[in-house]
Amino acid sequence: MYVFYTNxxxxxxxxxxxxxxxxxxxxxxxxxxxxxxxxQPLPPHDSALGEALTAFDNTVGDxxxxxxxxxxxxxxxxxxxxxxxxxxxxxFLPVLEAIRQFHxxxxxxxxxxxxLASYAYLSALADLRFxxxxxxxxxxxxxxxxxxxxxxxxxxNALVSLGQDNLAQAFxxxxxxxxxxxxxxxxxxxxxxxxxxxWPVIPGGDTLEVxxxxxxxxxxxxxxxxxxxxxxxxxxSSDTDTGPGTNNLFDASLSxxxxxxxxxxxxxxxGKVGAQTLEQLNIQPAERLEQIRANLERLRRLAADMEETLxxxxxxxxxxxxxxxxxxxxxxxxxxxRPLRQTPKLKSVITHITVNxxxxxxxxxxxxxxLPRIRRNPDYLNQRNISIYNNRGEELAMSEVNWSNPRxxxxxxxxxxxxxxxxxxxRFSNPFAVYLHDTPTAWLxxxxxxxxxxxxxxxxxxxxxxxxxxxxxxxxxxxxxEQVRASGASQNVHLPRSVPVLLAYWTVEADPxxxxxxxxxxxxxxxxxxxxxxxx
Numbered sequence: 001m002y003v004f005y006t007n008x009x010x011x012x013x014x015x016x017x018x019x020x021x022x023x024x025x026x027x028x029x030x031x032x033x034x035x036x037x038x039x040q041p042l043p044p045h046d047s048a049l050g051e052a053l054t055a056f057d058n059t060v061g062d063x064x065x066x067x068x069x070x071x072x073x074x075x076x077x078x079x080x081x082x083x084x085x086x087x088x089x090x091x092f093l094p095v096l097e098a099i100r101q102f103h104x105x106x107x108x109x110x111x112x113x114x115x116l117a118s119y120a121y122l123s124a125l126a127d128l129r130f131x132x133x134x135x136x137x138x139x140x141x142x143x144x145x146x147x148x149x150x151x152x153x154x155x156x157n158a159l160v161s162l163g164q165d166n167l168a169q170a171f172x173x174x175x176x177x178x179x180x181x182x183x184x185x186x187x188x189x190x191x192x193x194x195x196x197x198x199w200p201v202i203p204g205g206d207t208l209e210v211x212x213x214x215x216x217x218x219x220x221x222x223x224x225x226x227x228x229x230x231x232x233x234x235x236x237s238s239d240t241d242t243g244p245g246t247n248n249l250f251d252a253s254l255s256x257x258x259x260x261x262x263x264x265x266x267x268x269x270x271g272k273v274g275a276q277t278l279e280q281l282n283i284q285p286a287e288r289l290e291q292i293r294a295n296l297e298r299l300r301r302l303a304a305d306m307e308e309t310l311x312x313x314x315x316x317x318x319x320x321x322x323x324x325x326x327x328x329x330x331x332x333x334x335x336x337x338r339p340l341r342q343t344p345k346l347k348s349v350i351t352h353i354t355v356n357x358x359x360x361x362x363x364x365x366x367x368x369x370x371l372p373r374i375r376r377n378p379d380y381l382n383q384r385n386i387s388i389y390n391n392r393g394e395e396l397a398m399s400e401v402n403w404s405n406p407r408x409x410x411x412x413x414x415x416x417x418x419x420x421x422x423x424x425x426x427r428f429s430n431p432f433a434v435y436l437h438d439t440p441t442a443w444l445x446x447x448x449x450x451x452x453x454x455x456x457x458x459x460x461x462x463x464x465x466x467x468x469x470x471x472x473x474x475x476x477x478x479x480x481x482e483q484v485r486a487s488g489a490s491q492n493v494h495l496p497r498s499v500p501v502l503l504a505y506w507t508v509e510a511d512p513x514x515x516x517x518x519x520x521x522x523x524x525x526x527x528x529x530x531x532x533x534x535x536x
Contacts, residue, residue: 042115042116042119045119045123045133046133046152047153048126048152048153048156049122049123049126049133049156051153051157052122052126052153052156052157052160053118053119053122055157055160056118056122056160057115057118059161059164060164062109062111062114062115064114064118064164065109065113065114065117065118066103066108066109066114068100068103068104070167071096071099071100071103071109071117072100073167073168074096074117074120074121074167075093075096075097075100076168077124077167077168077171078091078093078096078120078124079093080171081124081128083185083188083189084128084175084185084296084300085188085292085293085294085296085297085533086124086127086128086132086533087533087534090536091120091123091124092116092119092120093120095116096116096117096120099113099116099117121160121163121167122156122160124171124174125156125159125160125163125170125171125174126152126156127300128171128174128175128300129152129155129156129159129174129175129176129300129303130152130300130301130304131297131298131300131301132297132300132532132533137532138525138528138529138531138532139298139301139345139505139525139528139529140345141301141302141305141345141346141347141504142344142345142346142347142430142431142432143346143347143348144346144347144348144349144428144429144430146348146349146429147347147348147349147500150304159173159174176299176300176303177303178299178302178303178306179512180299180306180509181296181299181300181303183509183510183511183512183514184292184295184296184299184508184509184510185296186510186514187292187510187514187515187516188289188292188293188296190514191285191288191289191292191516192289195227195285195288195289196226196285197285197286198284198285198286199222199223199226199227199284199285200219200222200223200226201219201282202216202219202220202223202273202278202281202282203216203219204275204278207272207273207274207275208220208250208272208273209250209255209271209272209273210250210251210252210254210255210271211250212249212250213248213249213250214248214250215248217247217248217249217250217254218247218248220250220254220273220281221247221254223281224254224257224258224261229257229258229260229261230253230254230257255271255272256271258271258272258273258277259271261277261280261281262277264515264516264517264518265277265280265517265518266317266448266449266517266518266519266520267280267448268447268448269448280518288516288518290526290530291507291508291518291521291526292508292516293530293533294507294508294526294529294530294533295506295507295508295509297529297533298504298505298506298529299506302502302504302506305347305502305504306502307323307500308323308324308325308326309323309324309325309472309499309500310322310323310499310500310501310502311323311350311465311469311499311500311501311502312501312502312504313334313336313343313436313457313501313502313503313504314504314506315336315337315343315345315503315504315505315523316505316506316507316519316520316521316522316523317519318333318334318335318336318449318450318451319331319332319333319334320332320333320334320436320457320459320465322465322468322469322472324468324472329468329472330464330465330468332459332460332461332464332465333445333450333460334450334457334458334459334460335439335441335444335445335450335451335452335453335457335458336450336451336452336453336457336458337451337453337454337455337456338451338452338453338454338522339451339522339523339524341453341454341455342455342523343434343453343455343456343457343503344430344432344434344455344503345503345504345505346430346432346502346503347500347501347502347503348428348429348430348500348501349428349429349498349499349500349501350426350427350428350469350495350498350499350500350501351427351428351429351494351495351498352427352492352493352494352495353424353425353426353427353466353469353481353492353493353495354421354424354425354427354490354491354492354493355423355424355481355484355485355490355491355492355493356415356423356424356484356485356487356488356489356490356491357415357419357421357422357423357424357425357437357490358412358413358414358415358419358490359412359413359419359420359421360410360411360412361386361410361411361412361413362433362454364454365454366411369454370411371403371406374403375403375404378398381398381411382398384413384418385413385414385416385418385419386411386412386413386414387411387412387413387414388400388401388409388410388411389409389410389411389412390408390409390410391408391409391410396409415488415489415490417440418440419440420439420440421437421438421439422437422438422439422440422462423438423462423463423485424437424438424462424463424466425437425438426459426462426465426466426469427492428501432455433455434455434456434457434503435456435457436456436457436458436459436462436465436501437456437457437458437459437462438458438459438462438463439458439459439462441458442460444458445460449520449522451522457503463485466481467481469495469499470495470496472497472499473495473496473497474496474497477493477495477496480493481493505523505525506519507519507520507521507525507526
């Protein structure tokens with residue numbers, strides 16, 4: 001497999017040479033080969049793509065691209081990548097046009113140009129199927145070893161084989177078979193066609209609410225009309241307006257439009273324009289389009305992890321969905337890691353639960369959270385049923401610890417209604433010491449942006465979720481859990497059949513009707529992902 005393609009200068013020289021000596025296409029195809037020094041190196045690529053390129057070259061060789069029809073079909077498919085948020089020029093589209101023109105004139109595609117066409121074709125399929133290679137270092141997901149090897153090369157080879165007869169079919173098959181992806185892709189196409197280049201920026205100031213009059217309200221109406229939350233604004237000027245084409249009274253209809261905007265942006269729904277709502281209103285269309293691009297990329301990466309039976313933790317939306325054989329069997333709200341203590345992105349397997357758990361307080365939480373409270377309130381541990389142990393497992397009294405510099409101690413909260421883990425912990429293998437658990441802080445589920453934890457996922461009505469996990473494989477097994485729960489003893493109970501769990505992060509989704517819903521980006525992951533997508 002040659003890893004070089006003809007540069008424009010050498011292709012031009014060859015054309016001139018052919019004109020001088022007389023064009024003999026059969027001789028050229030059979031005998032001519034550019035030397036490596038006359039060609040340009042292909043970009044670095046991973047082993048799966050390298051193996052697929054070698055297999056493709058061994059199967060079809062350079063002759064595959066000796067066809068104007070195939071080159072044209074490849075270029076047409078690369079152009080469709082715009083609808084997936086990918087940049088067609090990253091796949092050498094201008095160079096392929098030069099190659100196609102050369103072929104149209106001289107009837108030949110040079111061997112190293114054919115290698116470039118193969119690279120463009122296979123790398124585009126790989127990026128559609130698995131996510132763009134240049135972004136793979138960002139937002140990496142940890143995978144439990146028990147999940148087995150992710151066989152990218154096998155999947156890519158299957159797509160390439162499909163494309164030997166129909167390039168368009170190979171590209172379509174490479175796209176994720178996820179409703180989430182299809183809906184977001186359709187919404188992205190619509191947004192690119194219909195969003196304006198910009199909309200009004202609303203200045204800061206006091207919170208806007210029903211009954212207020214302000215020139216900022218006129219701008220607000222224009223902004224909401226631009227995205228169809230309100231009918232298109234016309235000339236509604238009056239003696240009380242500050243300018244033509246504005247209506248400066250914040251009335252009930254405007255408040256309803258703001259409520260709908262807030263729902264679609266995961267904001268507290270109050271119908272008022274405070275600081276958080278104003279910030280989201282002022283994000284311009286170009287930035288929203290980029291945000292959608294970033295999330296199309298995320299879904300490409302996640303597609304292979306979306307199994308038919310799966311517990312999905314949607315970090316940015318702070319919610320959970322349990323799918324059983326492709327159907328949604330349970331959903332609920334969650335509290336996830338705050339930005340300084342993020343919930344990790346991972347895929348693992350739920351193997352067991354702990355009923356009536358005790359809580360051994362991690363060192364990081366003890367130092368950051370518990371110790372300052374203990375120093376302020378000597379009765380803090382007793383009030384929360386927390387015991388102190390030395391490194392030999394012996395229980396200590398408060399007076400036996402130097403709280404100005406505590407060393408060699410462990411804190412453990414006994415099972416009970418005030419235990420930080422509640423009644424149940426749902427456990428899965430991972431190196432981050434995170435898990436899903438019940439919580440006594442139920443009132444926090446009533447907020448929209450639920451980023452409160454130290455990395456673990458607090459689950460609303462966690463016991464019902466645990467029951468759904470057990471009953472997915474054996475309804476009778478839940479009886480053992482109920483018996484342990486009633487006893488008050490802390491005990492592990494294994495699931496009859498393990499369940500995959502995916503903790504994932506994305507910041508935009510679209511419903512089947514094309515309505516876009518934007519989540520917050522508390523972990524500030526969008527900019528880094530977009531930087532990877534923009535790399536040549």
